[in-house]
Amino acid sequence: MTGVSRITLNTGASMPSLGLGTYKSPPEKVGAAVAYAVGECGYRHVDCAAVYENEKEIGAALAAVFSAQKAAREEVFITGKLWNNAHAAADVAAACRQTLSDLRLDYLDLYLMHWGVAFPREAPVSGGEPLRDENGVLITSPVPVRETWEAMEELVRSGLVRAIGVSNFTAPMLLDLLSYAQVPPAMNQIELHPYNQQTRLLEFCHYNKIAVTAYSPLGRAGVVKESGEGPVLTEDAAVCAIAKSHGKSPAQVLIRWGLERGTVVIPKSATPENILANSAVFDFCLSKEEMDELAKLERAHRYLDPYERWRVPYFG
């Protein structure tokens, strides 16, 4: 990986623009994926979450990479996420400490509120499955986002995390948060790819000095192809044509598209060839014409729409 780009958070910290995603990275594979990405391919950023149920395996891999001196802890940017069932003020620090213990770290570089929705404490983390009422509608817990955020601010003060942010926040949710935050959010991690570009939200975040991470940047290629649910972004004709003209793969073009827009991009892979290929995105650029071509692909398609599981029209 050459010339990895970085962004600067509103905390002043520097964050690598490319990270390894770990959602749906099976526990038996994720350790090897992280070890290969960080130890051999030059990745310096790993995106984790308690609900992915693989933090222990990631922690073991990171510990091995650090002890083999393939990378130093300070060089690797590690993000964690607070799951929805630990939003109550009394639960936030414990959830963060559990993640730190699983990841075998003494601090996180960034800790995100995974969703702006509180589940009851007893909702199982396993599989992220929520509790639903007799009509299949999500059972929520009456915890305001403000309570959760203020508890997360304490994590910064106590040194457990270096920065805090949110994920899946819309502009009105961010405006509300900004009205009281003592520590403003450093990041909003949202679904971004050419089929769901959210250009206005991106502009809004950047204007308010909130960095943006693009999740599902490949349109969840493997998962979608296997399930047949939704368009396969890596097979889009326009993406493929641009890839061909650069001698690159569709995935590399999609990652580059996110980098060109000033976002952090976190493609997930547990396949060594893909992990390596996804890091080879710093030796080419997309032209304005190519970005314009990709802009035409917008279709407000979400690969992850919580309505399907929660019956809450979170994004409308």
Ligand SMILES: NC(=O)c1ccc[n+]([C@@H]2O[C@H](COP(=O)([O-])OP(=O)(O)OC[C@H]3O[C@@H](n4cnc5c(N)ncnc54)[C@H](OP(=O)(O)O)[C@@H]3O)[C@@H](O)[C@H]2O)c1
């Ligand atoms: N904050 C949130 O609510 C949220 C939600 C979703 C995701 N995320 C984060 O964002 C990360 C990325 O999103 P994602 O996992 O949903 O999807 P993604 O990164 O868009 O796609 C991952 C899929 O693409 C395949 N893939 C990877 N590299 C490829 C390549 N070069 N060519 C073809 N296929 C390739 C992977 O298979 P292989 O493993 O076999 O390579 C996997 O099936 C997650 O892992 C997670 O860390 C956050």
